[in-house]
Amino acid sequence: MTDLLFSCLLKDSPMCPITVNGVEHQVPARLSVAAALLYLGNLAIRKHPVSSEARAPFCYMGVCFECLVIIDGQHKQRACLREVMPHMCIETAMVGVNP
Amino acid sequence: MSPANNKLSPYDWIIVGGGLVGASIAYGLIQKQPQLRILVLDGGDTDHRASVGNFGLIWVQGKGNDFPAYANWSLQGADLWPEFARQLSHKSQIDIAYQRQGGLEFALSQHQLSVLREEMATMSRHTQGRFQYTLLDRNAALALQPGLGEAVVGAAYSPQDGQVNPLYLLSALHKANRLLGVEYQSRCPVEHIEVLEHGFNAAGSLAKHIVLCAGLDNQRLGKQLAMHLPVTPVKGQILITERAEAGKLPYASPQMRQTAEGTIQIGGSHEHKGLDNRSSLDIMQTIANDAVTIMPELAKLHLVRSWSALRVMSPDGAPIYQRSTKYQGAFGVCCHSGVSLAAAHAGLLSSWLLNTLDRDQKILIEAMNNDRFAV
Ligand SMILES: Cc1cc2nc3c(=O)[nH]c(=O)nc-3n(C[C@H](O)[C@H](O)[C@H](O)COP(=O)(O)OP(=O)(O)OC[C@H]3O[C@@H](n4cnc5c(N)ncnc54)[C@H](O)[C@@H]3O)c2cc1C
Ligand code: FES
Numbered sequence: 001m002t003d004l005l006f007s008c009l010l011k012d013s014p015m016c017p018i019t020v021n022g023v024e025h026q027v028p029a030r031l032s033v034a035a036a037l038l039y040l041g042n043l044a045i046r047k048h049p050v051s052s053e054a055r056a057p058f059c060y061m062g063v064c065f066e067c068l069v070i071i072d073g074q075h076k077q078r079a080c081l082r083e084v085m086p087h088m089c090i091e092t093a094m095v096g097v098n099p
Numbered sequence: 100m101s102p103a104n105n106k107l108s109p110y111d112w113i114i115v116g117g118g119l120v121g122a123s124i125a126y127g128l129i130q131k132q133p134q135l136r137i138l139v140l141d142g143g144d145t146d147h148r149a150s151v152g153n154f155g156l157i158w159v160q161g162k163g164n165d166f167p168a169y170a171n172w173s174l175q176g177a178d179l180w181p182e183f184a185r186q187l188s189h190k191s192q193i194d195i196a197y198q199r200q201g202g203l204e205f206a207l208s209q210h211q212l213s214v215l216r217e218e219m220a221t222m223s224r225h226t227q228g229r230f231q232y233t234l235l236d237r238n239a240a241l242a243l244q245p246g247l248g249e250a251v252v253g254a255a256y257s258p259q260d261g262q263v264n265p266l267y268l269l270s271a272l273h274k275a276n277r278l279l280g281v282e283y284q285s286r287c288p289v290e291h292i293e294v295l296e297h298g299f300n301a302a303g304s305l306a307k308h309i310v311l312c313a314g315l316d317n318q319r320l321g322k323q324l325a326m327h328l329p330v331t332p333v334k335g336q337i338l339i340t341e342r343a344e345a346g347k348l349p350y351a352s353p354q355m356r357q358t359a360e361g362t363i364q365i366g367g368s369h370e371h372k373g374l375d376n377r378s379s380l381d382i383m384q385t386i387a388n389d390a391v392t393i394m395p396e397l398a399k400l401h402l403v404r405s406w407s408a409l410r411v412m413s414p415d416g417a418p419i420y421q422r423s424t425k426y427q428g429a430f431g432v433c434c435h436s437g438v439s440l441a442a443a444h445a446g447l448l449s450s451w452l453l454n455t456l457d458r459d460q461k462i463l464i465e466a467m468n469n470d471r472f473a474v
Contacts (some may be wrong), residue, residue, distance in 0.1 A: 050345040050361040065341055065403050076341065076401055 009039070010086060019089045027084055031069035034067045036065070044092040045069060045079075054094065068094075102450045109298055110136045110282075112452075113306035115289050115320060117141030118150035119265070119437035120444060121312030122272035124458055126187075127449025129279045139276070139283045140401040145318060147315055147332065147376060148289075148438060150269050152408020154337065154366045155358075156199075156351055157261040158440045159205050159230065164218050167225040168466035169417040173436070174226050176443030177259050184263070190278065191271035195263050196359035202260025203235075203350045205393050206253045210330035215255045244350060248251075248395045262351040264359060267436050272441075289313070294426055310452065311431040314411045325425035327469050330433045332409035334370040336382045338390075339363070340400040355390050355397070355435075363391045363397065369410075378407045405440070410435050413472075420431045420448065 005013035008028055013028040014091045018044040027036040030086060034057040046068060057067035067079040079090075112128060114121045117139045125139050159177045162171030177199075184197035205213035215234065222230045232258045233239075240254040241247055277283065292309065293300040299309040311328070313319050321328035342361030354367045367389065368382045384406055391398045414437050417468050423429035430452060434440055440448075450456045451464045 048361070049342045050359075069343075 016084050016086055018073050018084050018087070021091055029084065031084050031089070032060070032080050032083045033069065033071065033077075033084055033090060037069075037079060037090070042092065044094055105420050106465040109307055110138045111306065112137045112308045112310065112463070113299065113301050113304060114139045114310050114312055115292075115301060116311065116312035116314060116316070117283060117285070118148055118271070118314055119269055119441055120150075120271060120314075120432050121148075121310070122276060122368075123311060123437070123441045123444035124282045124310060124432065124449050125276050125446035126272050127141070127278070128452065129276065129281050131453060133279065133457070138145055138306065139281060140287045140304065141283065142248055142288045142313070142316075143283045143286045146325070146366050147374065147409045149314060149316060149408055149411050152264060152335075152337070152406055153265050153438055154335070154353075154356070154364060155262050155265040155438060156267075156356065157199070157263060158200070158202060158257045158337060158436065159200060159439075160220070160232065160255060160257045161218050162436065162439070163225065163417060164221050165252070166415065166417050168224040168463055170230070171463060172418075172443060172467065174204070174259065175228055175244065175447070176440045178260065179442035179446050180261060181473065183349075183445060187268075187271050187275060190275040190307070193267055193271040193274060195271050196222060197263045198359075199259070199261035201256055201258040201350050202262075203239070203352045204255045205242070205247075205352060205354070205391065206255075207250050209252055212253045214350075215253075217260045218427035219257075220253050224375045228377075229259070231259055244348070244394075246394055246396050248392050250392050251432040252435040256350070262356050263438060268438065268441065277462050289320065291378040292299060292320065294324070294429075298428065308428040308452070309430070314433075316413075317407060317431055317433050321421075321431050324429040326421050326423050326429070326431045327429045327472065328419055328421060328433050328473060329469070330411050330413055330419075331371070332374055332376075333371050334368070334376060334407050334409055336368045336370075336375065336378055336386060337405065337426050338383060338387060338402050341403050342399065352393075353385070354393060355362065362403070374409065376407050376409050376414040378405050382407075398441055411437075418467050419469050420451070421469050 014028040015026040027039050044056050046055050048055050055066050056065045057080055064083045068076045069079045071077040071090050114125050125137050159173050162173035206215055218360050219232045228438050235254045287302050289301045306363045317328045340363040348357040355365050357363050365386055368386050418434040421431040
């Protein structure tokens, strides 16, 4: 229950296939979508609607709404509250931005 | 100086309550007379605090329709805001997101529109034409706010309304006060105020003057200083949407405003439920529906937060500025529009407390004492 958040990265974790912006990737199973995006090297994933500043998941616990992505066609999903599932299809508003 | 030493020599002023009212008054006092020793005694974080749950409007429309002094006071307060905001942001280095782009009060029926017409005309009369407004038919309202729902038949617009981030306002006041030398103690609820020969003892600290700014607790504390301060809680519920592009709602209204961060704040409920400050689904649905009736496209936005808070309400909704006639140096301030009037409290009201106002201003403020509730 109280495993470290990223303990799956330390052991030989089973991998999970997901698609991010149309590209297939393997990420450790049991990560949240937000953590998986970070694992894949995506820092910023969207723009602030007012300032257009690059934004990234911040609280990882569902309160800041900085991590919104599209998951399997459903808009405005909080990436930090969803666990990766095999063949999950994730789309981010900003692509490949690693400031 | 250690706190123990401080307690021996009396303060010039003790302010009971560090919400918007107490913090604005302390800010005004210390700026006018920097040598004053001022102590703010505040309660704890679980107290009812309108100052951290409000809507953030600096509103003039409809304030004091049946109370000319309050109408003039609200307008003066709003007119003092631009300079107050500039100075406060400068002193505290906090951007409080003050804007005065004007506000809209929507009418959903011809009857509501004619009530608004009456109210606006009355306010203009009370203020000798200084209150500015335009009554808009549906097309004129649409020109200002595109996307209005079918049900909106018109609106009243006043360029004198504005908005601010009320949380930044409160923390800017506290920060500026600290920098200017006001002392502040939190988690220090005042249970009992002892009247001394030349002053007061509150929670072990002594002062020559005391101002009660304890929000809903003013009624209880007022009695100890022979002041009738009738305030009751009126609950308001608020919803926050996800952030939307800037400019969705260029003008604030009592039902909705867009914050500088992009979220849209929805509110406008009034419930008499005592000290119960819980949110409830039925009221959340009602205010969400009302907002969508006015602006249908809001239905597309997700809600991300909700809360409710208790207004500090006097019997007629106007502020109470009271001087204790029995105990010299004791005052009580109760105010439902503590955001709108923050500049007036820091400016004119603190001069009233220091007894440095000219006659006309004094008469205006004293028209809002509790004599009007006499039985
Ligand atoms: C939902 C809602 C929406 C609102 N919208 C607006 C708006 O848009 N525009 C506007 O102008 N106004 C608005 N208001 C009103 C505004 O928030 C209040 O007028 C203002 O916050 C009152 O400030 P206050 O300092 O008197 O009270 P409070 O914020 O209640 O502060 C009282 C302080 O006193 C302390 N205290 C209490 N008892 C004691 C004690 N015995 N000893 C020591 N300390 C004590 C408390 O801890 C607290 O810090 C709104 C209010 C609500 C609830
Ligand atoms: S990271 Fe804050 S809500 Fe997801």
